Amino acid sequence: MPELSRRISHFTESVIRRMTRISNHFGAINLSQGFPDFDPPEELKEALIDCAKNGPHQYAMTWGARNFRNALAEKQKKFMGIDINPDENIVVTCGSTEAMMAVMLTICNAGDKIIVFSPFYENYGADTILSGAEPVFVPLHPPDFNFDRDELRRAFEQKPKAIILCNPSNPTGKVFTREELLYIASLAEEFDAFVVTDEVYEHIVYDGNEHIYFASLPGMKERTISCSSLSKTYSITGWRLGYVIAEPYIIDGVRKVHDFLTVGAAAPLQEAAVSGLLLPDSYYNSLKESYTRKRDIFLSALDKAELKYTRPQGAYYVMVDISEFKAASDVEFSEWMTEHVGVAPVPGSSFFRENINHLIRFHFAKKEETLLAAGEKLLLLREKIPMRK
Numbered sequence: 001m002p003e004l005s006r007r008i009s010h011f012t013e014s015v016i017r018r019m020t021r022i023s024n025h026f027g028a029i030n031l032s033q034g035f036p037d038f039d040p041p042e043e044l045k046e047a048l049i050d051c052a053k054n055g056p057h058q059y060a061m062t063w064g065a066r067n068f069r070n071a072l073a074e075k076q077k078k079f080m081g082i083d084i085n086p087d088e089n090i091v092v093t094c095g096s097t098e099a100m101m102a103v104m105l106t107i108c109n110a111g112d113k114i115i116v117f118s119p120f121y122e123n124y125g126a127d128t129i130l131s132g133a134e135p136v137f138v139p140l141h142p143p144d145f146n147f148d149r150d151e152l153r154r155a156f157e158q159k160p161k162a163i164i165l166c167n168p169s170n171p172t173g174k175v176f177t178r179e180e181l182l183y184i185a186s187l188a189e190e191f192d193a194f195v196v197t198d199e200v201y202e203h204i205v206y207d208g209n210e211h212i213y214f215a216s217l218p219g220m221k222e223r224t225i226s227c228s229s230l231s232k233t234y235s236i237t238g239w240r241l242g243y244v245i246a247e248p249y250i251i252d253g254v255r256k257v258h259d260f261l262t263v264g265a266a267a268p269l270q271e272a273a274v275s276g277l278l279l280p281d282s283y284y285n286s287l288k289e290s291y292t293r294k295r296d297i298f299l300s301a302l303d304k305a306e307l308k309y310t311r312p313q314g315a316y317y318v319m320v321d322i323s324e325f326k327a328a329s330d331v332e333f334s335e336w337m338t339e340h341v342g343v344a345p346v347p348g349s350s351f352f353r354e355n356i357n358h359l360i361r362f363h364f365a366k367k368e369e370t371l372l373a374a375g376e377k378l379l380l381l382r383e384k385i386p387m388r389k
């Protein structure tokens with residue numbers, strides 16, 4: 001039979017989705033793949049019922065339905081603090097996943113370098129490979145996941161086309177400080193690179209940490225390509241609604257790629273999601289409060305199980321240190337834990353370029369009772385584990 005493309009041999013299937021399958025097989029509590037086990041706000045569900053009855057049911061405009069773009073521009077203008085023209089600065093995509101891929105295909109030529117912080121959300125590896133680019137990894141050093149300024153400068157000295165910035169960050173829970181962002185901005189300017197952001201956790205930050213939109217930094221609007229989505233903010237990961245916000249000449253390119261990739265995001269879902277984009281500020285405050293409670297419940301379960309972790313500042317993940325156990329690898333540990341403890345994590349090595357395998361990641365976008373049940377199971381970890389040092 002004919003060979004498949006060389007392109008696809010350079011990355012493996014998603015480790016996260018594999019852990020979900022293992023979790024389902026053993027009937028474990030799945031804290032691997034980051035999606036909620038609770039419903040979106042009533043407003044969105046009601047609006048969806050209305051769309052089912054009254055439409056639209058046919059293609060929306062390829063770069064996004066007008067109502068959706070108008071509502072999104074208003075909301076993001078308020079939070080990002082920049083001017084956004086719904087007709088010139090937005091492409092609506094099938095999730096942030098498509099947004100990132102469409103952006104990479106728009107800006108990269110074969111061999112272009114792209115800076116990626118490691119650990120990284122696994123899509124960025126595939127995004128760079130599929131767009132013909134070459135990742136240049138810069139470590140975020142555990143346990144605090146800070147970067148070394150000289151290491152980052154050396155990466156910029158390789159003249160990258162762009163840096164990908166996931167903030168708030170999956171998997172680390174890091175929220176970049178203004179100082180760190182300004183340093184990245186100064187390098188992007190000096191070496192004339194784009195900054196491609198992934199800000200899907202823009203509304204999920206803790207303990208007074210502030211999410212600073214990169215595009216809002218002085219002089220950065222022109223070189224920032226902001227990608228985000230409604231998946232996490234409105235608990236609708238299955239609706240597949242995301243977007244790119246950027247300067248018109250970039251948006252023109254992304255529109256072309258997006259049109260041939262997917263034509264467009266689902267028309268009825270865009271229409272129904274307008275009700276989410278119109279929610280008042282109190283919604284975002286209560287989202288933050290609700291995730292803070294979930295985080296506190298889960299961290300307290302980790303404390304009771306005497307597990308060491310890095311306290312997340314944002315997003316809904318926590319990295320746990322398993323170096324006290326004698327597992328051959330984090331993969332072995334994760335699979336064992338899923339089968340015998342009944343809680344499924346993701347092996348941390350799947351996020352790192354470096355050879356780091358003493359970390360696992362849990363997510364806590366779950367109902368409080370699910371997190372409490374996971375906590376009960378984690379208490380049995382030490383009794384059951386054969387991998388003690």
Ligand SMILES: Cc1ncc(COP(=O)(O)O)c(C=O)c1O
Nearest residue numbers: 034095096097121170229231242
């Ligand atoms: C950092 C990050 N970016 C993007 C995504 C995917 O977002 P979407 O559902 O909008 O494609 C996720 C999902 O877990 C994520 O963690």
